Structures are given as structure tokens and as C-alpha cells.
Amino acid sequence: SQQGEEDPQALSIQEGENATMNCSYKTSINNLQWYRQNSGRGLVHLILIRSNEREKHSGRLRVTLDTSKKSSSLLITASRAADTASYFCATGGGFKTIFGAGTRLFVKA
Amino acid sequence: DSGVTQTPKHLITATGQRVTLRCSPRSGDLSVYWYQQSLDQGLQFLIQYYNGEERAKGNILERFSAQQFPDLHSELNLSSLELGDSALYFCASSPDSGRSTDTQYFGPGTRLTVL
Numbered sequence: 001s002q003q004g005e006e007d008p009q010a011l012s013i014q015e016g017e018n019a020t021m022n023c024s025y026k027t028s029i030n031n032l033q034w035y036r037q038n039s040g041r042g043l044v045h046l047i048l049i050r051s052n053e054r055e056k057h058s059g060r061l062r063v064t065l066d067t068s069k070k071s072s073s074l075l076i077t078a079s080r081a082a083d084t085a086s087y088f089c090a091t092g093g094g095f096k097t098i099f100g101a102g103t104r105l106f107v108k109a
Numbered sequence: 110d111s112g113v114t115q116t117p118k119h120l121i122t123a124t125g126q127r128v129t130l131r132c133s134p135r136s137g138d139l140s141v142y143w144y145q146q147s148l149d150q151g152l153q154f155l156i157q158y159y160n161g162e163e164r165a166k167g168n169i170l171e172r173f174s175a176q177q178f179p180d181l182h183s184e185l186n187l188s189s190l191e192l193g194d195s196a197l198y199f200c201a202s203s204p205d206s207g208r209s210t211d212t213q214y215f216g217p218g219t220r221l222t223v224l
Contacts (some may be wrong), residue, residue, distance in 0.1 A: 043199070043201075088152070
């Protein structure tokens with residue numbers, strides 16, 4: 001079974017709007033990572049948040065982590081058409097990394 | 110560009126055949142991971158090698174095998190191919206053997222189509 005499960009499965013927004021994706025996981029973690037995948041391409045690492053962090057920023061990305069609820073969210077502000085991709089959360093590390101099923105984001109120009 | 114290379118980019122073959130997928134990790138990375146991504150199964154971990162040794166196995170079929178060579182490149186061998194093996198196969202690399210903070214760097218993938 002998947003450790004991380006993203007919600008929603010798909011999201012369609014207008015350019016300029018903010019996009020929020022959520023990830024829930026089942027067991028305790030040391031950190032949580034978010035990856036992005038453009039259609040048919042390899043995954044690209046976006047950001048890592050450690051279990052003792054509550055929020056982290058990277059450019060237009062903002063990640064939060066609530067270990068009490070075993071959940072994380074990824075916020076993309078001022079979205080662009082180029083942000084159209086699938087976004088995955090991942091827990092564990094090394095061979096123990098488990099990727100969620102992903103959220104497909106479509107940003108309309 | 111992640112620095113991980115995979116060849117070939119596309120592969121079309123028939124059921125029952127055998128193919129070899131190749132991966133070169135980022136310079137300096139000792140770990141190589143193989144994943145299979147299909148529409149109905151998501152991203153599935155197959156196997157990991159670290160510095161030439163098998164480190165972990167995931168959902169890898171017995172018809173599949175892999176190895177990592179002294180120069181750290183890796184090959185994934187798929188045999189007795191079935192229609193259901195059609196998928197994207199990704200290789201990823203990381204510097205270490207499996208620390209929880211390891212970021213994995215993914216190659217562009219090989220799209221395998223079994224007809």
C-alpha cells in the first residue's frame with residue numbers, strides 16, 4: 001500500500017491562481033519530499049522538509065508539515081502554465097522511499 | 110538535466126523477447142535505483158544497487174534482473190516480456206546507500222512497449 005497519498009488526484013486552475021496539493025502518510029517519518037514530473041519525463045526533486053520543521057519555502061513553493069496529522073501540503077503560488085505536471089510526495093529514504101500516487105495539476109493559460 | 114542518463118529512450122518489442130535497459134548515474138553517486146511506472150500501478154520500486162552490490166529489492170519479477178558494473182552504470186534486464194510489462198522504466202541515483210535525507214535524481218526514462 002502507498003505510504004503517501006495525494007489529494008486531490010487532479011486539479012485544474014487558471015494561470016495566476018494558487019494551487020494546493022495535500023499528502024497524507026501512515027507511519028512516522030524523518031522527512032518528507034516533494035517531486036514533480038512533467039508528462040512522460042523523470043521526476044525532479046522540489047523540496048525536502050524534515051520532521052522537526054513545520055514550514056519551508058523555495059521560490060513560489062511553500063510546504064507545510066503536520067506530523068500530528070501525518071499530513072503535508074504543497075502550495076504553488078501565482079501558478080504558470082509551465083507548472084502543469086504531476087506532483088508526488090515521498091516518504092522514507094533510499095530504497096525505503098515510497099512515492100504517492102500523485103496529483104495531476106493542469107494550469108490553463 | 111539531472112545528470113542521470115538512460116538508453117534507449119524508446120523500445121518497442123514483442124512478447125516473449127528480452128531487452129536490456131541501461132543507466133548511467135550522476136557523477137559520484139554510488140546508488141542506483143530502478144522504478145517501473147505504469148498507468149495503473151504508479152511508481153513502483155524494483156531494485157537498488159549500491160557500489161556494485163544489490164542493496165534492496167522491491168516489486169521486481171523473477172523475469173527481471175539487474176546489475177551494477179564497476180564503473181557504476183547499471184543495466185536492467187527484462188525477459189519473457191509480456192504485454193503488461195509495457196511501462197516507463199526509470200533509473201535514479203543518489204550519493205549514498207539509503208539515508209532518509211537522500212534526494213534521488215531521476216533519469217529521463219525508457220518507454221517500453223510490448224506488442
